[in-house]
Amino acid sequence: xxxxxxxxCVILVAIAGYSVSWSxxxxxPTIGLAFLGLFLADIHSGFxxxxxxxxxxxxxxxxxxxxxxxxxxxxxxxxxxxxxxxxRLMLSILSGTYPTLLxxxxxxxxxxxxxxxxxxxxxxxxxxxxxxxxxxRPPRIIKMLQRLKLVxxxxxxxxxxxxxYTKNYAIVTGWSNVFLxxxxxxLGPKLLKSYGKIIENHE
Ligand SMILES: [Zn+2]
Ligand SMILES: [Zn+2]
Numbered sequence: 609x610x611x612x613x614x615x616x617c618v619i620l621v622a623i624a625g626y627s628v629s630w631s632x633x634x635x636x637p638t639i640g641l642a643f644l645g646l647f648l649a650d651i652h653s654g655f656x657x658x659x660x661x662x663x664x665x666x667x668x669x670x671x672x673x674x675x676x677x678x679x680x681x682x683x684x685x686x687x688x689x690x691x692x693x694x695x696r697l698m699l700s701i702l703s704g705t706y707p708t709l710l711x712x713x714x715x716x717x718x719x720x721x722x723x724x725x726x727x728x729x730x731x732x733x734x735x736x737x738x739x740x741x742x743x744x745r746p747p748r749i750i751k752m753l754q755r756l757k758l759v760x761x762x763x764x765x766x767x768x769x770x771x772x773y774t775k776n777y778a779i780v781t782g783w784s785n786v787f788l789x790x791x792x793x794x795l796g797p798k799l800l801k802s803y804g805k806i807i808e809n810h811e
Pocket of ligand 1: 657661
């Protein structure tokens with residue numbers, strides 16, 4: 609089922625890529641927009657992770673499963689590496705790729721349209737980047753991307769797994785943690801009495 613969904617998603621993303629006016633936007637703006645898309649995917653991952661770490665979604669099973677998965681992830685962080693890439697991609701497709709794909713046809717500005725495309729493409733790898741941050745031996749190319757800070761590192765994401773579990777929610781590149789950390793420090797206690805007690809709540 610996950611594989612079929614991924615094939616469907618790849619077709620949709622390919623159509624989205626085909627709808628982008630690459631030549632009219634030009635090479636340099638395309639590079640800039642790709643980096644901006646990566647940054648936005650990282651910000652999205654921070655909010656996505658914060659929300660699913662703390663909130664149940666009993667009214668919508670696929671989202672509630674993600675909440676339970678994040679809770680279990682805090683009990684056994686290495687378990688994420690046991691799953692398949694299909695499962696990890698599916699989680700990100702449901703929470704980022706599909707909702708943004710629905711908006712894409714309504715974005716007429718050429719630059720904004722391309723930015724949406726980059727976000728859609730890169731946000732698809734949110735949970736995969738998370739998994740690579742836990743792997744002791746990620747693929748060599750990923751290790752290189754981690755050294756270049758284009759994918760979040762074991763060191764940066766490891767901080768999230770240290771009590772009180774409220775730092776470094778962003779899990780794509782980790783670039784946005786520098787300002788998301790103070791933001792969630794401010795927002796978390798306002799929303800949740802149990803902020804920072806993820807594992808204790810689950811026991
Ligand atoms: Zn977490
Ligand atoms: Zn983790």
